Amino acid sequence: MCKLRQIFKNFLPGILLLVSASLLAQEDAYRRASELYKTNPELALKIIDSVIVHPQTQSDFNCWTLRGYIYYELYRKTDKLKLHSPLRDSIVSSILVSNKLKPDSLGESSNKKLLKNISASYYNLCTKLLQDSINYERSLIAYNKYKEIHLLFEPKANFDNNDIQYYLAVGSVYSDIFINDNNNTAAGEIAKVALLKVLDLQPENPGANINMGLMYYNQAAYLSKTLEFGLEFDQIDIVQENMIKLAKQAESFVIKVYNKDNNNVKAMECLFYVYRMLMDIPKSDEFKQKCIERGVKFETEPKKEGGKK
Amino acid sequence: MFCFISLRFQQPSSYNTNAKFKAVFIYGFTRYFEWPDKKKEGNFVIYVVGKNDDLISELKGLASTKKVGNQDIEVKNTLNYESGIASSIIYITPDRDIKTVTDAAQKNKNKGALIVAEAGGACKSGASINFIYIDSKLKFEYSKNAAVKAGLKTNEGFKAMATVNID
Numbered sequence: 058m059c060k061l062r063q064i065f066k067n068f069l070p071g072i073l074l075l076v077s078a079s080l081l082a083q084e085d086a087y088r089r090a091s092e093l094y095k096t097n098p099e100l101a102l103k104i105i106d107s108v109i110v111h112p113q114t115q116s117d118f119n120c121w122t123l124r125g126y127i128y129y130e131l132y133r134k135t136d137k138l139k140l141h142s143p144l145r146d147s148i149v150s151s152i153l154v155s156n157k158l159k160p161d162s163l164g165e166s167s168n169k170k171l172l173k174n175i176s177a178s179y180y181n182l183c184t185k186l187l188q189d190s191i192n193y194e195r196s197l198i199a200y201n202k203y204k205e206i207h208l209l210f211e212p213k214a215n216f217d218n219n220d221i222q223y224y225l226a227v228g229s230v231y232s233d234i235f236i237n238d239n240n241n242t243a244a245g246e247i248a249k250v251a252l253l254k255v256l257d258l259q260p261e262n263p264g265a266n267i268n269m270g271l272m273y274y275n276q277a278a279y280l281s282k283t284l285e286f287g288l289e290f291d292q293i294d295i296v297q298e299n300m301i302k303l304a305k306q307a308e309s310f311v312i313k314v315y316n317k318d319n320n321n322v323k324a325m326e327c328l329f330y331v332y333r334m335l336m337d338i339p340k341s342d343e344f345k346q347k348c349i350e351r352g353v354k355f356e357t358e359p360k361k362e363g364g365k366k
Numbered sequence: 367m368f369c370f371i372s373l374r375f376q377q378p379s380s381y382n383t384n385a386k387f388k389a390v391f392i393y394g395f396t397r398y399f400e401w402p403d404k405k406k407e408g409n410f411v412i413y414v415v416g417k418n419d420d421l422i423s424e425l426k427g428l429a430s431t432k433k434v435g436n437q438d439i440e441v442k443n444t445l446n447y448e449s450g451i452a453s454s455i456i457y458i459t460p461d462r463d464i465k466t467v468t469d470a471a472q473k474n475k476n477k478g479a480l481i482v483a484e485a486g487g488a489c490k491s492g493a494s495i496n497f498i499y500i501d502s503k504l505k506f507e508y509s510k511n512a513a514v515k516a517g518l519k520t521n522e523g524f525k526a527m528a529t530v531n532i533d
Binding site (some may be wrong): 264 | 376378380382384387390392396424428432499502504527
């Protein structure tokens, strides 16, 4: 026993020296990585990846935060416009580990800053995918990721306003497509679902109500536009019936906007066309007059026709 | 940092659906009447009396794609009724006085012109067909007597198509 103690005594300084040398080596590696991450993130990445697996530094939040920033440098250069990016995923996972290791306030704020950047880049990506690529499916993935990442640094965030803004944009992009090509019913469905989501959150939203109304109205106009000469009278009657149903649906959305704000010129213009389609001449004249008083110019001068019987 | 998504409003279609339905109806009428032989030569003239640019545009579209029997369709338009214009169908717009209907009916007795109007009491004033709107739908009244007086051979089945038969 005494012998063993003696041996231990003899080796202890050596063990301690080795441990501290190793620790110092890891600290040095961390320092090197933090110095290199802006100028040579590829090398910094190799260094930090060895640091975070080392037992003496793997529990240091600083290492994980730095890893996130190093990955961010690489991601910034190549992957910002990619919907699926392993680099981006590594940033987020590094920051999540760092957050679990209870960082100090500076570390916490650095982590939050990085997550904010990632969340914002998802948002920007979702707008690009929607407006430039017209790819709702991918845009929605990006939008949901934006919200998911945002919740990591602001768990109580409320996305109602963002949802309204996003789904209004989806509605307007896809109703545009549908109005230009009424055979593209898939686009029409995306637009309707998106606008109805807005109306769920904000039933009186003027943009959603007017665009919904216009989708129905323009669909009704398209029905008559594509009506073939030579149809039997009973078939014409069916087309009229369908057109009227659509026009009345259009009215129900747009009138809500007008009743809430009877200075809404877009609502007045829509109502003029809807009532003209429904042959409600007194109302169509009333809205036409209101539009003219507010400087609306019609593509072709609307004409008076026979009234209701 | 954020690229804001902007809301765009759609444009309401300025397409005049009522003009289209009228044009489709007018063409539909040609299947139910027989015009005298002298009207089966040359073009089948649809004469619009009054102002309705959208309807004229629709009828011109019709003329470019369809025929009545073997006849090409020709669309004519004047603001006031001119008896010198030989035509197979005369459509009188609602902005014209009812006297225009009476006048056109008198001047076209036995000449084989189907007079279509859009005014209260038009069938009693000599029009064979009068457009009416019921619950936002375009329908028509029919006067078989007026059609016979105009020199047209009528089809009994047509009466069933009319919402109102005047006689």
